[in-house]
Amino acid sequence: MDLANNEAATSTATKTKGIAEYLKSHLREYGLLFALIAVMAFFQIVTDGTLLRAVNVTNLLLQNSYIIIMALGMLIVIVSGNIDLSVGSVMGFIGALAAVMIVNYDQSVILTILVCLVAGGIIGAAQGYWVAYWRIPSFIVTLAGMLVFRGLSLWLLEGQSVGPFPKEFQILATGYVPDIFPAGIGVFFAEMFDARRVNTLALFTGFAAAGLVVWLSLRQRSQNKAYGIEDEPASFFWGRTLIIAAALIFILFKLSQFRGMPNVLITMGVLTVIYAFITETTTIGRRVYALGGNQKAAKLSGIKTERLTFLAFTNMGVLAAAAGLVFAARLNTATPKAGFALELDVIAAVFIGGASMSGGVGTIIGAVVGAFLMGVLNNGMSIMGIGIDYQQMIKGLVLLAAVIFDVYNKNKSA
Amino acid sequence: MTGFSAWSGPRTAKSKDKIMNPILEMRRITKTFPGVKALDNVNLTVQEGEIHAICGENGAGKSTLMKVLSGVYPTGTYEGEIVYQGKTADFRNIRDTEDRGIIIIHQELALVPQLSIAENIFLGNERASRGVIDWRKTNRSTEELLAKVGLIEPPTTKVDSIGVGKQQLVEIAKALSKNVKLLILDEPTAALQENDSRKLLDLMLELKAQGVTCIIISHKLNEVRYVADRVTVIRDGMTVASLEAGDALSEDEIVRHMVGRDMTHRFPEHKRTPGNTLFEVKDWNVWHPEHTERQVIKNAAMTVRAGEVVGIAGVMGAGRTELAMSIFGKSYGRNISGTATLRGEPIDVSTVDRAISAGLAYVTEDRKSLGLILDETIRFNTTLSNLDEVSTGGILNHNEETKVAERYREALAIRTPSVFQKAMNLSGGNQQKVVLAKWLFTQPDVLILDEPTRGIDVGAKYEIYTIINDLATQGKGVVMISSEMPELLGMCDRIYVMNEGELVGELSAAEANQERIMSLIVNE
Ligand SMILES: Nc1ncnc2c1ncn2[C@@H]1O[C@H](COP(=O)(O)OP(=O)(O)OP(=O)(O)O)[C@@H](O)[C@H]1O
Numbered sequence: 001m002d003l004a005n006n007e008a009a010t011s012t013a014t015k016t017k018g019i020a021e022y023l024k025s026h027l028r029e030y031g032l033l034f035a036l037i038a039v040m041a042f043f044q045i046v047t048d049g050t051l052l053r054a055v056n057v058t059n060l061l062l063q064n065s066y067i068i069i070m071a072l073g074m075l076i077v078i079v080s081g082n083i084d085l086s087v088g089s090v091m092g093f094i095g096a097l098a099a100v101m102i103v104n105y106d107q108s109v110i111l112t113i114l115v116c117l118v119a120g121g122i123i124g125a126a127q128g129y130w131v132a133y134w135r136i137p138s139f140i141v142t143l144a145g146m147l148v149f150r151g152l153s154l155w156l157l158e159g160q161s162v163g164p165f166p167k168e169f170q171i172l173a174t175g176y177v178p179d180i181f182p183a184g185i186g187v188f189f190a191e192m193f194d195a196r197r198v199n200t201l202a203l204f205t206g207f208a209a210a211g212l213v214v215w216l217s218l219r220q221r222s223q224n225k226a227y228g229i230e231d232e233p234a235s236f237f238w239g240r241t242l243i244i245a246a247a248l249i250f251i252l253f254k255l256s257q258f259r260g261m262p263n264v265l266i267t268m269g270v271l272t273v274i275y276a277f278i279t280e281t282t283t284i285g286r287r288v289y290a291l292g293g294n295q296k297a298a299k300l301s302g303i304k305t306e307r308l309t310f311l312a313f314t315n316m317g318v319l320a321a322a323a324g325l326v327f328a329a330r331l332n333t334a335t336p337k338a339g340f341a342l343e344l345d346v347i348a349a350v351f352i353g354g355a356s357m358s359g360g361v362g363t364i365i366g367a368v369v370g371a372f373l374m375g376v377l378n379n380g381m382s383i384m385g386i387g388i389d390y391q392q393m394i395k396g397l398v399l400l401a402a403v404i405f406d407v408y409n410k411n412k413s414a
Numbered sequence: 415m416t417g418f419s420a421w422s423g424p425r426t427a428k429s430k431d432k433i434m435n436p437i438l439e440m441r442r443i444t445k446t447f448p449g450v451k452a453l454d455n456v457n458l459t460v461q462e463g464e465i466h467a468i469c470g471e472n473g474a475g476k477s478t479l480m481k482v483l484s485g486v487y488p489t490g491t492y493e494g495e496i497v498y499q500g501k502t503a504d505f506r507n508i509r510d511t512e513d514r515g516i517i518i519i520h521q522e523l524a525l526v527p528q529l530s531i532a533e534n535i536f537l538g539n540e541r542a543s544r545g546v547i548d549w550r551k552t553n554r555s556t557e558e559l560l561a562k563v564g565l566i567e568p569p570t571t572k573v574d575s576i577g578v579g580k581q582q583l584v585e586i587a588k589a590l591s592k593n594v595k596l597l598i599l600d601e602p603t604a605a606l607q608e609n610d611s612r613k614l615l616d617l618m619l620e621l622k623a624q625g626v627t628c629i630i631i632s633h634k635l636n637e638v639r640y641v642a643d644r645v646t647v648i649r650d651g652m653t654v655a656s657l658e659a660g661d662a663l664s665e666d667e668i669v670r671h672m673v674g675r676d677m678t679h680r681f682p683e684h685k686r687t688p689g690n691t692l693f694e695v696k697d698w699n700v701w702h703p704e705h706t707e708r709q710v711i712k713n714a715a716m717t718v719r720a721g722e723v724v725g726i727a728g729v730m731g732a733g734r735t736e737l738a739m740s741i742f743g744k745s746y747g748r749n750i751s752g753t754a755t756l757r758g759e760p761i762d763v764s765t766v767d768r769a770i771s772a773g774l775a776y777v778t779e780d781r782k783s784l785g786l787i788l789d790e791t792i793r794f795n796t797t798l799s800n801l802d803e804v805s806t807g808g809i810l811n812h813n814e815e816t817k818v819a820e821r822y823r824e825a826l827a828i829r830t831p832s833v834f835q836k837a838m839n840l841s842g843g844n845q846q847k848v849v850l851a852k853w854l855f856t857q858p859d860v861l862i863l864d865e866p867t868r869g870i871d872v873g874a875k876y877e878i879y880t881i882i883n884d885l886a887t888q889g890k891g892v893v894m895i896s897s898e899m900p901e902l903l904g905m906c907d908r909i910y911v912m913n914e915g916e917l918v919g920e921l922s923a924a925e926a927n928q929e930r931i932m933s934l935i936v937n938e
C-alpha cells in the first residue's frame with residue numbers, strides 16, 4: 001500500500017521533471033508561440049476586439065505580406081552567415097521600376113513582373129558576387145547597395161510618386177481568390193455563424209490546412225518515436241498542434257467573413273511552405289546550414305560555399321523584387337520613400353524568430369512567426385493610436401528582449 | 415634523441431614518506447546532461463603537492479569532472495560535494511576558482527591568436543594603473559614567467575606565429591601569473607610532438623617541486639607513468655580505480671581498468687599484400703598562401719598502392735598537413751603545381767568536391783574548426799560530404815540518413831545517447847570518430863588521415879586501427895600522417911619522412927624504426 005503510493009509519487013515526480021526539462025530545452029520555440037498568443041490576446045482586449053475583426057485580420061495579412069516574403073530570403077541569408085541591408089531599398093527600387101514601366105512606358109503587366117523579378121535576381125547576384133567571390137563582408141556590400149538603390153529609385157522616379165497602376169497589377173496585392181463554391185453554401189454558413197457573408201472556399205481551406213498540419217505533425221512524431229528522438233510530452237504535442245490548427249481555422253474563418261482569401265495570402269503561404277521545405281529537406285538547404293555553422297569545415301566537406309552564398313543573395317534579390325511588386329500594388333503608387341528602413345523590420349523578424357547572428361541557426365517558421373509578432377505589434381499599437389515614436393521604441397525593446405532570451409537560454413544550457 | 419624507450423621508468427620522486435594531506439576531495443559527484451549521465455557518484459582525492467593523473471576512455475567523463483571542479487559548471491548544476499583546502503567549496507564561476515588558485519587549461523586552448531604572448535598572459539588581469547596598461551611592467555613580468563616555463567620568445571610575439579607546443583607553455587605561464595595552487599591540464603600533450611611533450615612534463619615536475627599540485631588528463635599512458643604519483647581511472651562516469659603510480663603500475667594495468675578487460679595488443683594483427691599503384695602524386699609544389707615567395711612543398715612525389723597503409727612522419731611544421739590539404743582540393747597554398755593520378759589516370763583535384771568525386775577523402779587534424787559543424791547533430795555531420803547518397807533529386811531522405819548515422823555509430827562505437835545529439839556535446843574522442851564516419855561514408859579509394867588518433871583512448875585507437883586495416887583489405891589506399899611514431903611503426907607498410915617541405919626519405923616496414931626515422935629528420 002505504502003509502497004504503491006510511493007511508486008506512484010515517484011513516477012509522477014519523474015514525469016513532471018521530464019516535462020519541465022523538455023520545456024526548458026525547448027523554451028525558445030514555445031516562448032515564441034506563447035509570445036505571439038499573449039501579444040494578440042493583449043491587443044484584442046485593449047482594442048475592444050478590433051484586432052481580430054475580419055477586416056483587420058485581412059489587413060494584418062496584407063500589411064505584413066511583403067515583410068514575410070522578404071523574411072524568407074533573409075532567413076537563408078542570415079543562416080548562411082551573412083546579412084542583407086539593402087532589401088528595403090531594392091524593394092523600393094523594383095516598385096519604382098514597375099511604375100515607370102507600366103505607367104510611363106505602357107508596358108504589359110506580365111512583362112513588367114518578369115522584368116522586375118529578373119532585375120531583383122540580378123541585383124541580388126551582383127551583391128552576392130562581391131560577398132561570395134571577393135569575400136567582402138556582406139554588411140559593407142549591402143550597406144552600399146542600400147544607398148545605391150535608394151538613390152536609383154529617386155533618380156528613376158525623378159523624386160515624384162508615380163501611379164496609379166492598372167487594375168490587373170493591383171490585383172497582385174488587393175485581389176481576392178474568388179469563391180468557387182455555389183453561393184448557396186456560403187449563405188447557409190452565413191446563417192449558421194450569424195455572419196453577413198461567408199466565403200466557403202476560405203472556410204474549407206482553413207480546415208484543410210489545419211488537417212494537413214495535424215497529419216504532418218503526427219507523421220513527424222511517429223517517425224521521431226521510431227528513431228527514439230526525445231519526444232515531446234503528449235500534452236505539449238497536442239497543445240501545440242491544436243493551437244496551430246485552431247489558429248489556421250480561426251484566421252481563415254475570419255477572412256471568409258470579409259472578402260475571402262487575399263491573393264497575397266496564397267503567395268505567402270505557398271512560398272512559406274516551399275522555403276520551409278527547402279531549408280529542412282533538401283541538400284541545398286542542408287548545405288546552407290553547414291556553411292553558416294562552420295564555413296571552413298563546410299568547404300573541406302566538399303560544399304561549394306562561394307556558390308551557395310551567391311545563390312542566397314540572388315534568391316534574396318528575387319524575393320525583395322516580389323515584395324516590391326506587392327508593396328507597389330498595395331499602395332497603388334511607387335514613391336521614392338517606399339521600403340524605407342523596412343530591412344530593419346525584416347531582419348528583426350528573423351532574429352525574433354530565433355536565428356543566430358553568427359549563422360547556421362534559424363527556421364523559416366520562426367522567421368514567419370517573428371514577422372507576425374512584429375506585425376501584430378505594429379497593427380495593435382496603431383489601432384490604439386500609439387505614436388510612431390513609442391512604436392519604434394517598443395519594437396526595438398522586443399527585438400532586444402528576444403535576443404537576450406536566446407543568449408540567456410544558450411548560456412544556461414551550455 | 416628522445417626515443418620511445420626513453421619514456422619507460424618513472425622518474426618521479428616518490429612521495430611515500432610524505433604525510434598525506436589532501437588538497438582536494440570531490441565526493442559523490444553526479445552530473446547529468448539531457449539524456450546523458452556524464453558523472454555518476456565520482457570520487458576523487460588529490461594530495462597536496464602531487465601530480466594526479468586521470469585516465470579513462472573517450473566520453474568517460476574526465477573533462478566534465480574537471481569542469482565541475484573549475485567552476486565551468488557552477489555549484490547547483492551537479493550533485494555532490496567538493497572539499498578544497500579543507501573547506502567545502504561552492505564555486506559559482508571560474509573567477510571563484512581562480513581566486514582560490516585552481517586554474518584549468520582546457521582541452522582546446524583558449525588563447526587569442528591575434529594578440530601577443532604578453533597580452534594573452536595578462537588578458538583580463540592587465541598590469542595597469544587607472545585603466546592604462548603599463549607595458550614595461552607587463553613585458554617584464556611576461557619575461558619572468560616565460561623564463562619559468564622555459565620558453566624563449568619575446569613577449570610581443572603574436573600567439574598565432576608560435577607552434578602549439580609553445581602555446582601550451584604560454585597557457586601555463588598564464589596560469590602561473592595567477593598564483594596557481596592546483597593546476598589542471600586537460601590533454602595538454604595531445605597535439606604535441608614527443609620532445610615538446612617531454613618539455614612540458616618536465617615543467618610539471620618542476621612546478622611540483624615548487625609545491626604546485628597538478629591534475630593531468632591524458633590518453634598517453636607512457637606520459638602518465640612518467641609524471642604521475644597517482645592515477646584515478648574513470649569508466650562510464652564512475653571511478654573504477656585509484657592507483658599508486660610506481661614501477662609496479664604497468665600501462666597494461668591502467669588499460670585494463672579503463673576498458674574493463676585485458677588488452678594484450680595495441681595494434682590489431684594485419685597481413686597485407688599491397689597490389690598495384692593506386693594513387694600517385696608527382697612534382698608537387700606548393701607556395702605559402704600569404705608569403706608568396708616561400709615554397710612550402712618542394713617537388714613532393716609519393717605513391718600509394720592498393721591495400722597499402724602509407725605513413726608520413728615528420729616534426730610539426732614539416733609540411734605534412736600542407737601537403738595533404740594542397741592535394742585535397744587545393745585547400746591550402748597557392749600556385750600549386752604537379753600531377754595526381756588514380757590507377758594511372760590523371761584526376762582533377764582542383765576543388766574539394768572534385769577531389770571527393772575522384773575518390774579522395776581527407777580527415778583533418780583539427781576536428782573542431784575544420785572537421786565538424788558543432789551546432790549540428792551527429793547525423794547531420796555524418797552525411798554532410800555525401801548528401802547525394804541519402805537524397806533523390808536534391809531531396810533528403812531523413813530516414814535513410816538516420817540509418818546511415820546509426821550504422822556508423824555502431825561501427826565506430828561512438829558513445830552518445832542518440833545520433834541526434836549535437837556534435838558540440840560529444841567528448842573530444844567521439845567527435846573525432848564522427849569526422850571519421852563522415853569520410854568513411856564517402857567510400858573513398860584513398861583515405862588521408864591527419865593525426866587520426868589524436869586525443870583518442872587506447873581502446874578506440876584499436877578500433878580505428880581495425881577500420882584502417884579493413885579499408886586496406888578492401889583494396890583501398892590509406893595515407894596516415896602521425897606524430898606518434900609507434901603508431902606509424904605499428905600500422906604502416908611504408909613510411910615517408912618529411913622535413914621542411916620535402917619528402918626526404920622512404921622506409922619499408924622492415925627497415926623502419928624510431929632511430930632511422932629520427933636520423934632522417936635530423937640529417938636534413
Ligand atoms: N554539454 C553537454 N551536453 C550533453 N552531453 C555532454 C555535454 N558535455 C559532455 N557530455 C557528455 O558527457 C560524457 C562525458 O564527456 P567528457 O567530455 O567529460 O568526456 P572525456 O572523458 O573528457 O572524453 P575525451 O577523452 O574524449 O575528451 C560524454 O558522453 C559526452 O557526450
Ligand SMILES: [Mg+2]
Pocket residue numbers: 476477478521600841842
Ligand atoms: Mg575530454
